[in-house]
Amino acid sequence: MNPEIDDQMVLISQYYPDGIYTHFAPEQGAAAANSKPRRRRKKNKGDQGGSDGVMRKRKLSEEQVNMLEKSFGNEHKLESERKDRLAAELGLDPRQVAVWFQNRRARWKSKKLEEEYSKLKSEHETAVVEKCRLETELLKVKEHLHEAEKEIQRLSERFDGFSSNSPSSSFSMEAIDPPPYLGEFAMDQNVFLLPTENNYVHGLEWDNLYYM
């Protein structure tokens, strides 16, 4: 017999009269190991159980919980030496201490998952807002680019008119490099650049220059 099961029998025997435990004691053998659905425990209300005839779950005292919490804070794992020591200090069965740690680890994990989820959710929301902002910015920049292209077209047509009215002129578009009033455009991803005195400005900054 598994010593742990022995432990359980000792513990449970505190609550149940002789023979009751055997109704739902762990089954041995392959049948139990292979059965998928977990067996339901029997309800134990009524005239069987503790001293007053009713099986009770003992709620740990505040002091016991505080001590356990303190211990859990130091180390989530519970070595058997520490388990026995804690159990002796708190007047509990070592099995109860082990169960408390198991449940506490489960609660801790679930809380951690919840925290991680809300952190990821908030990061996702921030990213969505940023994406919207960038998309709006991109639209604006494209609009300005379109305006600039139209302006180039207009100026180019004007220049052509001027050129055809002066047949002696040897001017051509190639001769002007770059056209003095336009500078040069460079597309880098979604940002277009144009030269200023010393450096290039961002599209949105140019936006301000353009409408000055």
Add this chain to the structure above:
DNA sequence: ATTGCCAGACTATTACATCA
């Protein structure tokens, strides 16, 4: 290297206690 056993951890679930 393999096998069987054991202890302990984990997850899912149950059931009791408490409170609104």
Add this chain to the structure above:
DNA sequence: TTGATGTAATAGTCTGGCAA
């Protein structure tokens, strides 16, 4: 009284260590 919630306890499974 009842439904929701918290939590102690149980069931089943998995894994690592160890001896044969």
